[in-house]
Amino acid sequence: PQILSFIVIAGRISISLIPMTSLVGNKATAARRLTALASHLSSVRHASSLKGSKTAWVMKNLSEVDCGESTSPRSLHGKTLFITGASRGIGLAIGLRAAREGANVAIAAKTITPHPKLPGTIFTAAEEINKAGGRGLALEVDVRDESSVQNAVDACVKEFGGIDILINNASAISLTPTEATDMKRYDLMHHINTRGTFLCSKVCLPHLKKSANAHILNISPPLNMESKWFGPHVAYTMAKYGMSMCVLGMAEEYKGIVGVNSLWPRTAIATAAVQNLLGGGEVVRASRTPEIMADAAWHVLTRTQQTCSGNFFMDDEVLASEGVTDLTKYNVDPSVPQTELTPDFFC
Secondary structure, eight states, X not given: OEEEEEEEETTEEEEEEEXXXXXXXXXXXXXXXXXXXXHHHHHSTTOHHHHHHHHHHHHHHHTTOOOOOOSSOOOOTTOEEEEETTTSHHHHHHHHHHXXXXXXXXXXXXXXXXXSSXXXXXXXXXXXXXXXXXXXXXXXXXXXXXXXXXXXXXXXXXXXXXXXXXXXXOOOOOOOOGGGOOXXXXXHHIIIXXXXXXXXXXXXXXXXXXXXXXXXXXXXXXOOOXXXXXXXXXXXXXXXXXHHHHHHHHHHHTTTTSEEEEEEOSBOBOSHHHHHHSOTHHHHHTSBOTHHHHHHHHHHHTSOTTTSOSOEEEHHHHHHHTTOOOOGGGBSSTTSOGGGSOBOTTO
């Protein structure tokens, strides 16, 4: 059974089918989460014209849904995650969220020595994973190099016995217009973002197919072919959309075998890239922390591969579908109103 959810954020309507078995264990929980979802619908900007009809629809149909009973709690305990670019930022946050439940986390990244402008190395990240309650494995990996990826995947499987989840998080960014984009930077973005995602997925898939609930999650934006998303930085958009096209194709190719989805933030996220390249302290202050992406990822990765695949998720929409609508705790600066947070450049 599925619930049709209507979420309106910043004037856009998101309509999605939410599998009840991936959300709830009983009708009481369903009522709580759908009430929160209806409340979210009612409170977001520009939703007033839809509030009555859509909220009423959601609540009316709750009584007609057979929610069933959950056979096991949603958890990443004992799961093995292979996360690229996980020495810091969103990748590390996803790893730490899983580690708190006792997951194994392979930190697949390039940084092995401290950098003056970039916090963390693969070794410090693995240490954080261990302290959080998981098992960390530091792997020096260049996602552009096939042998480097293969060796890292082999080491992960040898250490943990398999791979359940791949997070394609490694990415290069340059928000430059066409004439200002040198080809070395163009190649870097395409080799890391698109080729690296395809390569890591290709090498991990033989192991993912052996998992009881396998997932690939790409940190990439929804596919939207409006020219406004390309004009300011066509090279970068092409490289990120390449990651999302991997979702579109692989979700179909591995339907029912591996869940393949993308996840993207609604707002700027306080990462080293934002601090160093995308506006500095003022933008960071009006950003959310990487933990919002980590929590949203957890909700996606603990859904079943059969019912959760081929989606282009936004972090706030995932959380709203799970009953989480107060996102203030994710603000870098809690005093900044939600409406004044810096939007992501694909939103």
